[in-house]
Amino acid sequence: MSKEVKIAIMGFGTVGTGTYKILKDNGELIKNQVGADIVVEKILVRDRNKKRNIEVSDDLITINADDILEDPSIDIVVELMGGQEPAYSYIMKALDNGKHVVTANKELIAKRGREILAKADSKGLGLCFEASVCGGIPIIRAFKTSLAGDKIKRIMGIVNGTTNYILTKMAQEGSDYKEALGQAQDKGYAEADPTADVEGFDAAYKMAILSSIGFHSKVDIDKVKREGISKITKTDIEYGKELGWTIKLLGIAQDVDGKLEVGVSPVMLPKEHPLALVNGVNNAVFVNSEAVGELMFYGPGAGQMATGNSVAADIMDIAKEVVLGNAMKTNCSCFEDKIVAEESRVSYYTRISVVNKPGVLAQIASVFGNFGVSIESVLQKKTEGDRAEIVWITSKVEESSFRKAITSVKSLDVVKEVSSIIRVEANGYC
Template sequence: MSVNKQIIKVGLLGLGTVGQGVYRILKDNADNIQRRAGIKVEIEKIMVRDTTKERGISVSQAMLTSDIKDIVNDPEIDIVVEVMGGINPTLDYVLQALNNGKSVVTANKDMVAMHGEELFSAAEANNCDLLFEASVAGGIPIIRTLKQSLAANNIEQVFGIINGTTNYMLTKMTREGSQFNDVLKEAQQKGYAEADPTADVEGYDAARKIAILASIAFNTRVTVNDVYVEGITKISAEDIAYAKELGYIIKLLGIAKYNDDGIEVRVHPTFIPEEHPLASVNDVFNAVFVKGDAVGDTMFYGQGAGELPTASAVVADIMDAARDLVRNVPGIISCTCYDNKPLKPMSESKSRFYVRTLVSDKPGVLASIALVFGNKGVSLASVIQKDAEGSTAELVLVTHNTKEENLQDALGDIRNLSCVKEIGNVIRVEG
């Protein structure tokens, strides 16, 4: 769709936290946005569930509607911006907009991760932009970077801290020695964690985001179902303390790697060296580390959520879509999943491992455990043994680089040893 007008008109779906941020930025920065986009951009209509609700923001009543048709069927509206969240009915609304020839900007990671192929097909069929910078890492421009700035590279790795809630919690546990449940309650009180924190603490939010990043980085469609996911609910103050003793920090990482064997995509708590750049990313901040064959190592850091950081990314996408419409080149940056690289099962991935166990405090225990590991092709790099209670001791082992399958096979046999009371935790080690 080409435009020959003086104003690009926007239909906004949702006026919650991010929607209000988008409204404010478009209004407060209107002059600069017009100069940079090459055309005036303004909101024409806003769809909300209840047009009479008080929102703490001054918006003309005439601008509000509760009927999606007032936006997707309005020929004056050029760009539809979706900041409602969720899948139903959001997916249907976005597809209606695309099929009616309107470019779409969305901040919806769930929708993009689960229905990206369908959405991109609709955008390409109707020669529209589908832009989603705000769906991953809030205000950090990582999607545009992967699609444009690093497009000349063969990307080898993308990994990072892409969930602010869990990063806040692990930061508190590291600084204060607190236990998981205590920090979760505090995060909920401060509004960093939802009443139902499952999506964050179990790693599902990060899994959706790393699926999106991996798809772009490796030009191969990766869905959330392809991601191995493990959350932080088993991380204890003891694990944090051992990490420090060994020279590591624990972070929940989204990890995507590619080599000749294929793509591996996973989310799990990870030991990373204290000197690694990601180790100093604390509180609710996000950071994404990218390794390309030409550019080498790069890292992108900033606020991964919040009203204005996320709205900043949304408005930047609106400006890109507006420029494309003015130049009559919408859809120029279409779906980049043109390849079909194989996806490796988690059992084939390799890393080092931290294993914390509770064992009988008697001679020969370490030798028995080491023998099982050795029989499965797993070698040990370091061992820490500390007295626990009475006749038991805590044994902490760190392995050399090994295949996931070998490690899990070894742990299965170790659990059956009479001298092993419990395997307290197993955490992967990177870097």
């Protein structure tokens, strides 16, 4: 009798249906590598009567999670519902009941990954979550296997497709933020409430996961600094272009003398940097490691089939061990306990609107100097009536010193507005 590994899929939306299609359409290919048929025994949905663009036997569908969690024949539970609850409770119950777990749930892994991984490890069960970061890009597996013996120094990533689409539209078509967001919503790339994407929450979840794995040290989501793109203007994109820079929402995580710095923010990046060339909804992760040097992983960060492929690969990895009867005890690779720094040293682009009269530049420069902020360049961009617009590019400075300097600059009579502050990675490659 041929061997079987039985799985259940919890959630049958974009990723659930993609996963199911891959398992069905590529069944022979998968069986030949796993050494067993992967059989979908049950599929959990919320609404049994919902019209779906996929044919499945009605017997497979259930709205009762215990049909899966209490079924001793199911080897692997595949959680593709999203959100914290009931996903968390279902995953914990699945592990308690001896089932391996695959999930694509970035929010859950970023917020509660440590306890879920600890439970899986204590039970000798597999827990895989490749699709939780950058959908179709095999980045977690690359960190855990191909780069396992190397030391990662820096990770820079475009890890949110929605914001990259918006910034690409703004840069290529001169759209303002609201127009570009509307286009993203019309195309189905942005939710009606786009907050999770545009304010950087989604990217922060992914950076917490990636940096934890890359640096072998748990990075709590509340330690990830976060700033979104909703304040980015056409003017800054234009001025950036004149300076040879492109604005991208980047997750940056780096090990600086044994301390980690992890954050998500808009960044001015040299236009020739590989990440500056990543457009539309695509994602990319640029890695700098000690032995290999520079690597870039590029591809679709979302989508039914691309993300479904990542989930199917996780299922196959675990299924191979199930076939061999192996226990899995090394899910969690966070064996170090590195401090996540509160402060980083960063260069800034700062656009300031001032009264157009002699001595203003010197006044502002003097305030910056008082807080130890060195200026690399100053550009007078626009003069209209009694107003002038000045762009300041600083050298690398402690974030807190810069913030204090800006508070002081704002209090000057000659300063009308500090219009924007954007991180600069002028060297780009570290």
